[in-house]
Amino acid sequence: MIWLALLLTAAGCYAFKLAGLSVPERVLSHPLxxxxxxxxxxxxxxALIAVQVLASGRSLVVDARVAALGVAAVLLCLRAPFLVVVCAGAAAAAVLRALGWMG
Structure with missing residues (x-):
C-alpha cells in the first residue's frame, strides 16, 4: 500500500512538472x-516558519522557539552573518530551556 502511494505521488509530481513546462511563454512573461x-x-x-515556531500538534505554543526567532530576527536586521544568526538563535533557545523558562 505504501509503495502504491509512493508511485502515485511520484507520477503526480511528474505530471505537475510536465504541466508547468507546457505553459505558453506569453503567460509566463505576463507582468502579473x-x-x-x-x-x-x-x-x-x-508560513513554514510560523507553523514550526508557534505550533505543537494542533495547539498554539509560545516557548523558547519564539524567543529564538526573535533573536534571529534582530540579528538579521543588524545584517549579521547567517551562521551567527542560526547559532545565536539556537543558543537563546538552549539557555531559556536550561533555565526552565519558556519550556
Missing part, C-alpha cells in the same frame, strides 16, 4: 505572473 512569482517564496517561507 512575474509579481506573483516574486511574492510566493517569501510567503511560503513565512
Amino acid at each position: 505572473t512575474d509579481r506573483i512569482g516574486v511574492l510566493i517564496p517569501p510567503a511560503l517561507l513565512g
Whole structure:
C-alpha cells in the first residue's frame, strides 16, 4: 500500500512538472505572473516558519522557539552573518530551556 502511494505521488509530481513546462511563454512573461512569482517564496517561507515556531500538534505554543526567532530576527536586521544568526538563535533557545523558562 505504501509503495502504491509512493508511485502515485511520484507520477503526480511528474505530471505537475510536465504541466508547468507546457505553459505558453506569453503567460509566463505576463507582468502579473512575474509579481506573483516574486511574492510566493517569501510567503511560503513565512508560513513554514510560523507553523514550526508557534505550533505543537494542533495547539498554539509560545516557548523558547519564539524567543529564538526573535533573536534571529534582530540579528538579521543588524545584517549579521547567517551562521551567527542560526547559532545565536539556537543558543537563546538552549539557555531559556536550561533555565526552565519558556519550556
